[in-house]
Amino acid sequence: MKKYALCLDLKDDPQLIAEYESYHKAVWPEIIDSIKGAGISNMEIYRLGNRLFMIMEVNETFSFEAKAKSDAENPKVQEWELLMWKYQQALPMAKEGEKWLLMDKIFGLD
Template sequence: MKRYCLALDLKDDPQLIAEYEHWHKAENNWPEIRKSILDAEIRDMQIYRTGNRLFMIMETSDHYEAEKKEQMDALNSVVQEWEQLMWKFQQPLPWAKEGEKWVIMEQIFQL
């Protein structure tokens, strides 16, 4: 099992943040998105928010490959539709690469 921690900012607008959270409630999730996550060998995913900053914890099998997930997503029209919808709410971190959403965080401490 591998663990990844990622960060992303939302646009600093209370209405947009509330709508983003609406789409992430279990009853509003798109089943195709959940399936695409599980198909990519992601075993657990949690997203936390403070202000407009998001923090994601992603646990994967040892077979997870980020490049393979990107390829799968690029070929999945529903995932592409979801990503377009999410860009309405999201903004890249100032240090993100061009087109990059979630940025992998570096672990700097462990007890």
């Protein structure tokens, strides 16, 4: 099992943040299927203010490239991503088109 941490910002608007959280209390089943089908065994998202932090635990079949390709070919995932972009904003260091950015692990208590 491998673990990844990613981050992204939300637009700093309390109403939009509340709507975003509401969507995540009832994520569309097709999105859940897409996540699990990609080899992601667990996913958690945390929020502090308008900053989001995601932890993904993945199995040996997971790859970011395969997930991106699968998402691009899935109309329901594209619909979800377009909807979520209403609430999200890229981090200042993001390149064009980047949303969730992979974080570097700098400490581990093993």
